Amino acid sequence: MLRSSAAGWVAKIFLGLLVLSFAVWGIEDIFRIGRSSENAAVVGERKITVEEFRTAYTNELRRISNQAKRMITPEQARMAGIGQKVLGDLVNEAAMNAKIGELGLAISDEEVAREIQQDEMFRGANGRFDRAAFQDILRQNNLNEAGYIELQRSFSLRKQLTDALMANVAAPDAFRRAIHAYNSDSRSISYVALSPEAPAAVPAPSADQLKAFYTERKASFAAPEFRKVAVLALDPKSVAASIDIPEAELRAYFDQNKPSYSELEKRSIEQIPFPTIEEAREASAKIKSGTLFEQIMIQRKMKPEDAFLGNLAKSQIFDQKIADAAFALNQGEVSEPIQGTYSNVILRVTGVQQETAKSFEDVKDEIRAVMAEERAKQNVLSIHDKIDEARLGGATLDEVAKTNGLQVREIAAIDQTGKTPDGQEIADLPLSSKLLEAAFRTEPGADGETLNEGDAYVWYEVRGVTPPRERSFEEARAAVEARWRAEEAEKRLDARAETALAELQSGKTFEQVATVQKTSVEQAETTRMGGAPSITPAQAKAIFETPADGFGQTPPDEKGGRLVYKVTAVNDRPFDPAMPDDSGQVERISQSMGSDVVSALVRQLRAKLGTTFDPAAIAQVTGGGAG
Secondary structure (H helix, E strand, O other), X not given: OHHHHHOOHHHHHHHHHHHHHHHHHOOHHHHHOOOOOOEEEEEOOEEEEHHHHHHHHHHHHHHHHHHHOOOOOHHHHHHHOHHHHHHHHHHHHHHHHHHHHHHOOOOOHHHHHHHHHOOHHHEOOOOOEOHHHHHHHHHHOOOOHHHHHHHHHHHHHHHHHHHHHHOOOOOOHHHHHHHHHHHHOEEEEEEEEEOOOOHHHOOOOOHHHHXXXXXXXXXXXXXXXXXXXXXXXXXXXXXXXXXXXXXXXXXXXXHHOHHHHEEOOEEEEEEEEEOOHHHHHHHHHHHHOOOOHHHHHHHOOOOHHHHEEEEEEHHHOOOHHHHHHHXXXXXXXXXXXXXXXXXXXXXXXXEEEOOEEOOHHHHHHHHHHHHHHHHHHHHHHHHHHHHHHHHHOOOOHHHHHHHOOOOEEEEEEEOOOOEOOOOOEOOOOOOHHHHHHHHOOOOOOOOOOOEEEOOEEEEEEEEEEEOOEOOOXXXXXXXXXXXXXXXXXHHHHHHHHHHHHHXXXXXXXXXXXXXXXXXXXXXXXXXXXXXXXXEOHHHHHHHHOOOOOOEXXXXXXXXXXXXXXXXXXXXXXXXXXXXXXXXXXXXXXXXXXXXXXXXXXXXXXXXXXXXEEOHHHHHXXXXXXXX
């Protein structure tokens, strides 16, 4: 058939053109079809092969898909730049590994093993390294043990380098001063607090006022859309109830974790501190000669609550010398003077609570709950897969629930805020915000997506929709009047605040204004974050925008109240470089600067070593270009 088809003049012309094309352009490219480039990128002498890139890219897609509980398509991955990030990470690691080799950094096998064993990802129900969990996670990520150990070794070596680079990077002094000023500077104010009237105290509106109010806001009084929703929830606690654990296993768990079921010895401790050890010795001598411990407290101007450290276990006392001394005393006994790490003290123990150990019977139910929930976490994934598979096969929510020993909860009517038609909020709604958002964008009868948060999963069906409708005036009258009264109370408060502010600005005293407003004059100090007694950050912002000796009024607080105030002092706190930053902002900026240092090194290494990418090879993996 081929010979006969090729015998015609049309075929001969076609074949002639084909031969001519090979003669002009050559036939070399024909042998490249289907042949892949070997390397996706090259950094110095380090070659990142296409297969290496493909493995890393596939693992990252799997990780993101598992996290999102849905498959990430290649197109979505390209749009998100996942391939670019994965290859960039491989290139950066290669550049750093080259520097590590140049520096001769190394790490022992024992240290690598210790780091793996301490990784929380590989811990079992008893909180210790679980080899079975370790092997399972490696299998899920297409890794073997030797390969993972080398990955951990490389990571640890890179961490040595990055930690060294970031160790001494500190935020600039100017930044620390600015943060200190922002956090610690304060304003002192005199003020009167004005609270809104209770809506019930506002004079009743006329029928005409209410109707006009309703007409202007008719849409806001409409009945919302309600949906009938069936919900199937799956989480470890619901599964744990059906898991039976043999008593022998419960007892073995108890034996392994016995210390955690013991109540450590505690002591009720009082402490009198002294500036010097000599003063402590003088006080101790007085006590030995008959002076009461309480009299020494009075001399030191201490109240009983100032001296009481608390009912403490030995491990709760951070100064070891004081801890040792306190736990060597008998009840009612006063210690010798103690020169602690940070202070000089005399102690008294007023009570001793002996160490108590709970029996297996005391904690058996608690252990059963812990172990059952831990096992349920593994079962949840298995049940989740069965339910999803059955749903894809067309099974209804009721059918998959019955098959897996679960129950479907049907909610007759719920609005988008989670309330019933009578305004009651539905309790115990699983993954409430996600469920409501999804249920109100899913058409009735359509398959809803699987919702997930941590170890909890939710499936749902929309079984009916009651569309929104306009409420008549008579139907909405109670809600209309309630809102009218609330808005009227707010308007009346605004007027009171404006009047009080105008009177203060015209020269009246706070006492005069307070008398008219039937309140009292208060004093307060606030930082930008707010202050006592109940100044909110939004109110503090208004106060900080007011100059010294200026007047103003704050926005309402959560209860609708306002402050009418005068700034009586601007308090700028002196900056002490030795003081720690409790806000954590200085540490965060230092870490950010340290990261910039590491990034700069990596860029320099990549430039020095020479870095090239092969767009065609990258496209083989991602389906798109390198970018």
